[in-house]
Amino acid sequence: MPKSCGFHRMEERRVVIILVAKTSNQKLFYLTNQHSRQELHKIRTHEQFFCPTCQASVHLKIGEINIPHFAHKALSSCDQFSEPESSLHLHGKLLLHNFFKKLNHTVDLEKYLSGIRQRTDVFVNERYAIEFQCSPIPVSQLFQRSDGYKRLNVHPVWIKGLKEPLREEIGLVHLQAYEVAMFQQADHFSYLLLFHPPNNRFYYQSNLFYVSGNRWVGKTKSLQANQQIFPFALPNPLTRNEFKLVIGIFQNLKRQYIRSQLYAGRRIGNLFCRLCYELQVEVASVPAFFGIPLLGGDCMKEPAIIWQLQIAQAYEKGVGLETLVASGQVVLTHPEKFSQALEVMTDYLTFYTSIKNSEKTNANLLDNVYDIYCKTVRKLRK
Numbered sequence: 001m002p003k004s005c006g007f008h009r010m011e012e013r014r015v016v017i018i019l020v021a022k023t024s025n026q027k028l029f030y031l032t033n034q035h036s037r038q039e040l041h042k043i044r045t046h047e048q049f050f051c052p053t054c055q056a057s058v059h060l061k062i063g064e065i066n067i068p069h070f071a072h073k074a075l076s077s078c079d080q081f082s083e084p085e086s087s088l089h090l091h092g093k094l095l096l097h098n099f100f101k102k103l104n105h106t107v108d109l110e111k112y113l114s115g116i117r118q119r120t121d122v123f124v125n126e127r128y129a130i131e132f133q134c135s136p137i138p139v140s141q142l143f144q145r146s147d148g149y150k151r152l153n154v155h156p157v158w159i160k161g162l163k164e165p166l167r168e169e170i171g172l173v174h175l176q177a178y179e180v181a182m183f184q185q186a187d188h189f190s191y192l193l194l195f196h197p198p199n200n201r202f203y204y205q206s207n208l209f210y211v212s213g214n215r216w217v218g219k220t221k222s223l224q225a226n227q228q229i230f231p232f233a234l235p236n237p238l239t240r241n242e243f244k245l246v247i248g249i250f251q252n253l254k255r256q257y258i259r260s261q262l263y264a265g266r267r268i269g270n271l272f273c274r275l276c277y278e279l280q281v282e283v284a285s286v287p288a289f290f291g292i293p294l295l296g297g298d299c300m301k302e303p304a305i306i307w308q309l310q311i312a313q314a315y316e317k318g319v320g321l322e323t324l325v326a327s328g329q330v331v332l333t334h335p336e337k338f339s340q341a342l343e344v345m346t347d348y349l350t351f352y353t354s355i356k357n358s359e360k361t362n363a364n365l366l367d368n369v370y371d372i373y374c375k376t377v378r379k380l381r382k
């Protein structure tokens with residue numbers, strides 16, 4: 001008995017649901033709020049519906065809890081074109097559709113692009129494919145979908161679906177690999193765009209400074225849909241006070257990291273301890289100018305304190321940055337990131353050489369690091 005129940009649930013979850021269907025006279029029928037549930041019940045008695053993609057017959061479902069939607073009657077060839085959908089996904093697609101419509105853009109809901117065999121959630125001005133992603137997706141699949149759109153000169157825009165609103169603050173942000181892959185790369189000032197259907201509100205996670213693993217420090221800010229524009233508004237750079245918070249969080253994380261390294265056992269084989277020893281830096285009091293937040297630091301695998309100590313060590317030994325990266329000592333997340341890494345490391349080296357011999361206080365450290373940040377933002381946004 002439990003076995004068959006489980007099987008039934010599995011099958012149900014795989015049924016593909018959609019918001020647009022064809023009627024028997026080949027007209028598209030949209031479930032975009034223009035009919036009441038009562039009207040839909042009436043229409044259902046005399047109309048038949050078909051999937052615009054696979055032509056299979058679909059049911060019009062009008063429950064009290066979920067948004068009215070069409071469901072394929074059985075497993076269909078549509079499975080290969082789309083993810084199983086949740087009501088959060090349906091709700092979000094509808095609201096995004098209405099958002100673009102209100103701003104007088106040309107919008108197609110669930111447009112199927114037969115050339116690349118992809119069904120996009122919301123297709124805007126025949127140039128933007130809005131992908132509203134409510135569940136984790138393999139990174140390779142995400143890139144494959146983006147590449148498909150690019151082949152048609154369509155710009156993919158990934159928006160992450162939110163069940164719960166986010167806290168608006170400067171703080172620690174945990175990002176899975178697929179969320180990093182969803183970053184908007186518009187003018188390289190990367191940010192993650194999110195949407196919370198229950199409140200019809202966009203969220204931005206921006207000004208992201210990589211810490212380690214899936215941890216970043218960044219700014220979370222929201223924007224009500226009726227204040228949003230398209231192309232979507234870009235996040236603002238941080239003010240000096242906001243950046244001060246970032247520095248503070250980084251310094252706390254650095255202290256945690258140092259403690260974890262000191263308790264890590266064999267200090268002799270430990271990279272952090274070895275770097276400190278070679279630079280004649282006391283492990284318990286590493287100067288504040290090691291481990292500073294820099295935009296683009298995510299192309300390095302190790303925490304900022306490590307690669308920044310490595311740069312100092314290379315400099316003291318007279319080793320150039322290119323040699324340092326080429327030697328493999330500074331580990332990159334991807335070989336393609338070589339030039340980005342060099343740029344970030346050069347910025348750090350300039351900072352390091354200017355600060356290490358001067359009698360600068362911590363207040364000056366903030367100004368100096370904020371200055372690098374502002375220059376980077378200007379460079380990325382020009």
Ligand SMILES: [Zn+2]
Binds near residue numbers: 051055
């Ligand atoms: Zn279908």
